[in-house]
Every structure is written in structure tokens, then in C-alpha cells.
Amino acid sequence: MEQRGHVILVDDEPMVRQSTEQWLSFSGFAVDSFADAESALAHLDVQTEGVLITDVRMPGMDGLELLSAALSKVPGLPVILLTAHGDVDMAIKAMREGAYDFIEKPFVPERLVETVHRACEKRRLILENSKLQSVLAKQSGLDATIIGISPAIQRLRRDVLKLADLDTNVIVYGETGTGKELIAQSLHQYSRRKSQNFVPINCGAIPESLIESELFGHEAGAFTSASKRRIGKFEYADKGTLFLDEIESMPALLQIRLLRALQEGVIERLGSNQPLQIDLRVIAAAKVDLREDEHFREDLFYRLNVSQLHIPPLRERMEDVPLLFNHYLRIATKENTEEGSKPRVLSEHDLQALSRYQWPGNVRELKNIAIRFAVDGDSSISAILSAADPMNNSAIGRASASKLLPLSVQVASFESNVIREVLARHKGNIKLVMEELDLPRRTLNQKMIRYGLSRTDFTKG
Template sequence: MLNSVIVVDDEASIRTAVEQWLSLSGFSVQLFARAEECLAQLPRHFPGVIISDVRMPGMDGLQLLERVQTDDPDLPVILLTGHGDVPMAVEAMRSGAYDFLEKPFTPQHLLGSLRRALEKRQLVLENRKLHQQADLKSRLEGTLLGMSHGLQQLRRQVLELASLPVNVLIRGETGSGKERVARCLHDFGPRAGKPFVALNCAAIPESLFEAELFGHESGAFTGAQGKRIGKLEYANGGTVFLDEIESMPLAQQAKLLRVIQEQKLERLGANQSIAVDLRIIAATKPDLLEEARAGRFREDLAYRLNVAELRLAPLRERREDIPLLFEHFARAAAEKLGRAAPPLSASQLAQLLVHDWPGNVRELANAAERHALGLGSPDLEVAPAGQSLSGQMEAFEAQCLRAALRQHGGEIKAVMEALQLPRRTLNEKMQRHGLVREDFIGRE
């Protein structure tokens, strides 16, 4: 239950009396003598109620109400009025004031009005939070595409971790979308308005690594002309994405560990520390702890980076996402050319579903672009190792069911007619493939 209250009154005796009453009842009270001071310190989405006198020097209570209504029309304002101000207060309630209390008022009357206003405020804030979460979920579904159980779980994890101030380690094969996931962790969290700096550790020569990461002062080494801001300092307040972190030289690992621990860095050739506020998201294909046991990575840094871990499943483990991803990439490529993407035949779809996709999403995107450009499909494995005929048939059947459910918005009768299946058979197949009608409603 919310318990924050702001009291605005130019009379010190009333402020003191109201504070005593409310504090004894368990409320957290903040006092202001002037409305201007209240507005200057009023946080956005204030989780409470404002109680304000009507007649005050400078900005009066009605003007305060008007300003509050402009910024947050759902923030309850209770007005305190003298006898002659009652008609004015009634008019103010029509303009959005929650309640008015005529002086002198009893503590019970004040507490009753305040508790009702706080209940209303709590419902408003909870509703806003639900809408915000629904909006974030919808945006994320359009960014991390897929209907597989693994992708749905990944999206839930990303939404949970995005708002938490913890470092994250992303593990996945080449081409599985590690940078896209890192970008989502940044974009859907409180650092979204700050820089997102991506760095591939394997692409930087060891001799340049320190200067690239930490920057340098003029004359720090031969050729260092002028001061240079490093990637870590540039990302202050935001997120640094270190891809292929296992390739970072051991000497720089020690310096990165110090930055993470102390939230400070030193440019090459400098003696002064610079405070930085960073979130580190690292990505790797191998297990960092195994790399540490082999002497190729610092174990203490591995633990610092792996506060939370996200594992990206390879495409071959989530084949049901292949058609949706292929369609997305093909349509995007076709739109650039101002044309419609050619449809996939059943045999082409079957090939996509049974191919092993060693290059994961990156390879699939390339194949989709070739298809959209009319360059044909690349040579795909028809029967990858470990993929039996029955497994291929199961994958194809699941995709046919999923496509029909999506096309008809989850309408079971329409799916039965389209696939020419009796109700019982369709239900059994949907259950076997983990398909739920509600997941497709409104997706046609």
C-alpha cells in the first residue's frame, strides 16, 4: 500500500499539525511552504497524494492543481480551504481535484479522504505498470522473433534482466543473435537513453586493445597524438557489449576486472582515475570457466561477468521458428527493392526445416535475402546428421499446424477445414506439439 504524502501550506502550524497526525498513522510526509518548491521537487509518477492549501502567496493551490493535472492528471490532489473558499473548491473538484476539506477539519476526516485517494493512486500506478509491461512485451516480440518455447523463455528472461543493474553473460553459437539480445537488454532497461557500445574482442589487435578500451592521453605512446576517449569511458551511463570476450588478452582482463569492481578507469598515460557507470554485457561461445581452468581466462573476471547468464539455443534446436524468421528476413529484403517476396513452396519449406543451419540465424537471413532477390536457395542439407525421417516429418507437421493456426487467428473450426482434420485429431496433434490456441488469437 502506498503511504507517501506531500503537504503544501504556507502556515507552519498547520504543516506541523498535519505532519504529526499523518506520521502517527504510518504515512511518509514531505512538507513544503510554497507550491513552487513542491513542483520543483515533485518526482514523475509520484507514488502518493498531494494535500495543498488553496490560498497561499505566489502560486496558489488552484494553480498547483492545474500544473499537476497537466503533468499527471491521475495524481490525487486534496485541497484545504477556508469557509469562503468552498464554492471555489467545488469548482476545482470539477476540474480534477480529488477532494476538499474545509478548515478546521478533524484528523479522522483527513485520514479517511487520504486513504481513499491513496487506494485510487495505487490502482492507477499498477494499471500503468501493466500497460508498460504489455507494451514492452509486444515490442520485444517484434524484435526477438520466434514462437518456440526457448524463444518465449528468452524473452521473459530479457524483460526481467533488462531492468536489473547486473552484468550479463550471453552464451551462444556464431550467428545465433547474441548482439541483438544484448541490444534488447539495453533498449528495454533504464539505460536505453545512454550509449550502447559494441566491441568485438577478437577483431582488435592486442597491441591496440588497451588504448581502444581505456583511451589514452597525448604522447602516451608513439603515435598517440592528442587525447582519445576509450570505449568504456564513452559508454558512461550506458552499456558496453563485449563480444567474443574469451579473446580478450589476459593483461586487459585484469584491468577490466578493476573497472567492474571500482567503477573507475585510467586512460593510458594518465594518473587520474575517471568514475564511470557501466553495465557490462559479454558474449562467448565457449564456457568461460573451462577457459579459466585451461589458463586462458581469469576465473575472477568470469564470475564478475556471469552474474546472470542467457543461453541462446542454436537454430537447429528451435526449428519451429525457422519459417517465421525466414519470412521476416525475406520480406525485409524484398521491401528494400520495392517488390513482394516470392512465396515458399512446400518442398522449399521442408528443406528449410530439415537443414542443420550451422551459421544459425545469420545463415538463415542470408538464405532469405537470396530468395527475395530471386537468386534461388542455397544448397541445403536434406538430411542432417541426427535428424531422422520421423523427426523431419514431425517438424514439418508442427509447422503446418502453426501456420494454419496463425493464418486463421486460432479459430479451430477454420483450421480443421483448412487442414481437413477432425476435431479430435487436431487436438491430439496440437497437444503433442505443444501448441495452444490462445497463442495465435489476433495473429492472423
């Protein structure tokens, strides 16, 4: 039988202690039993797994005293009290002092087993969360930047350190949201150029008419709106690193100028005949294989493709998800909640939802979900994921027809879709949305934060 958890049992009555131990052992729990509270207390430490079950009325240290001493020694340890003399006042006092549950003798064995099972699950989650926080706290250097324990991420960190010192051009491949700019920044930070500028530019976010000026700069009067000289990204990155994100979207004519700049180490501002010597490292990022892109120049590809790095999508390194989520949850809690607030503890259901989701938006999406989870103290991970992407291809989205999603998930999905539709209809006009939905501003704001909705997403068009 698979072990369901660990129990530390304390009861001064031998018959009761033995029978309870036998029943728990038969039910799949590992049991250490003690006849007095002092012996059990000495057995506890901060890494104690499972649950403490103790009788209340015992000679010497009684169960309530053991409860207080145990929680002082092992914060978060679930403690279940058993007594034949229980009353309402004692139960209230015990729960106020941190007892997990309070069960009167003679108890129904099945109820005790179910309570112990839930308590063991809670303790396991607390220890797992503590372990993750400990791992994060001990990280330094590149481990604290490129976070993960999977073989793929460990290999990526090694490759980054190896390539950083080579000072060669690099192409970084990865899906949207995998962290290509983070990898580029790491290559720069651990290179001999780290004291110089790291200059990022998204080739897909700048209009084609402006990108040449952005990269190479211009002289005053070079074109109608050029009222003064502008230093381009290439010149600003001299002696440092230029990061060209989404380079697959670079226009063909600009690819020719980029190739010349890389080959000769020379650029010219628009409107100038004066060549400028540059010394920089280029890191390019792409979502697709540039070698297979018929619109990307082959000679430019070979000039850039001195080295390559491939960032695996999050769905291929699911063992990193809990660590990454706790990292961003800790940051989100610090930045978005009251000072001194502790990060929410993930439930078993939350962890399962994280592990089943396919993360189409990769780490960027995970970070956003962590922020919503930190801000909204009531929603589960399942509800947040369902609201953010009701049709996702995860196990949540693929719930079989024979097993409906939890009501809270369905309600959250419906509510999110209604608010999204009304925002779109009124083009982000919050006043009109409030009137149509009959919601006060504060409530609407809370729901929009919960579902990741921003009015600016609906103001265009």
C-alpha cells in the first residue's frame, strides 16, 4: 500500500494508543506513537512531515500545552486534538491557538483517517513551498536570473556562460514569452562588454519607415521631420551589445545595410556621408528558423549564426513551473499587496492546475498568472487560467464531457467573457461598462484585475 503520510500519535492510554496506531497503519499511514507529550515534542523539528495527533487530558504536559509548544517549535504543523472530555469552549480555544481539528472520543475511525489525510496534504504543501522558497533564496549569479532545475535549463545556463566570453554573434531561438531578451541580457552581463550599453530593439514593433533611422541614426534635415541629429541604436551600442528581437521581421533592404555594418564594422547616419567605426556584438532573436525563412538573406544568416541558443518552451520543462511560479508570486506579493504580506500557499488543486496547463504564452504568461493569483486572494489557479484562456488546450480545457469543470471555474469563465464583450462594445469606456453591468467602479476594477482585462486593450478601433 502506498504511504499516505506520517503521523506522530500521543496518548497516555496504552489501549487507545495501540488501537489508533493499528487503524492508522492499516489505512496507509506511517505512525510513531508516544505515551507522553514531552517525548513526542523532542521528536519534532522544522522538517517534520505529516501531522501530530494528541490526546488532551494527559499527566504532565497536556494536549493544549503540547499544541502550543509544537507550533512554537514547528510553525505550520497540523495538530489534531483528541479528547473524551471535549466541550465547545475547549474546541474554540484549541482552534484559536492553531489546532488543525478537534475530534471527540469515541471517534469514527473513517473521519479520523480523512482528517489526517487532509492534514498530511496540507503539511506536504507547506514543506514543498518552504523548499521552493529555500531554493530561490540560495540562488545567486546566473541561477537567480535563468531560473529552473530541468536538465534543459541547466544546459542553457552552461551554454550562456560559455558563449558570453567568446564575444561572437548569437542567434537566440524561442517561442513568444520564453525569455529571449533575458538570455541576451545574460550573455551581455557575463561578457567583457558588461560595463557598456546593452541596447534592445524590437524589429517587429517599429514601422518600416522609421527602423532605418532607429538603427543607424540621422542628421538634421535628413528627412522632413528630422529637426536635429539623432544617434542610432548601432552607434549607441558601440563597445557594447545590440539585441535585435524578432529579426525575422526586418525588411529586406535593411538586411543589406545590417550585413554591411556587420562585415565592415562601419555605419553611416541617414543624410551623412561620414562613415562611423563601430565595435559591437549582435545578439539576434527569432521565433522561427532563419535558415528556413525564404525572406531572410542567407548571407546575413551566416554572418549572425556564429553561435545559437535554443530556449525550450515551458511545456517541455514542466518541472520548472512550481519554482518559476513561486519566484514570480513572491515578487508580485511584494509589489502588489500590503507591506509584510506573505505569498499565498498553493493548494494541491492549484499545483495540479499548473502542471496540467500547456502554457502557450510560456514564462510571460506564467508571470501574469502569478500576479493575478497574488492580487486576487479568492480565486484558484484553475479559475484564473480558465478566465484567461477558456479554450486553452490544457487538461483544464480538455475536461471530458462526463466530468464538468468545477462551478467556480465555469462561473469565472462566463463572468470574464461578459465583461470582455461589454468592454469591447463600449471601446473601453469604463463609465458605460459600469452602467450596463450595474457594477460600482471598485468592483469592476477588481474583476478586471482578476481576469487580466485592461481598458486600453479595447480603446483601439
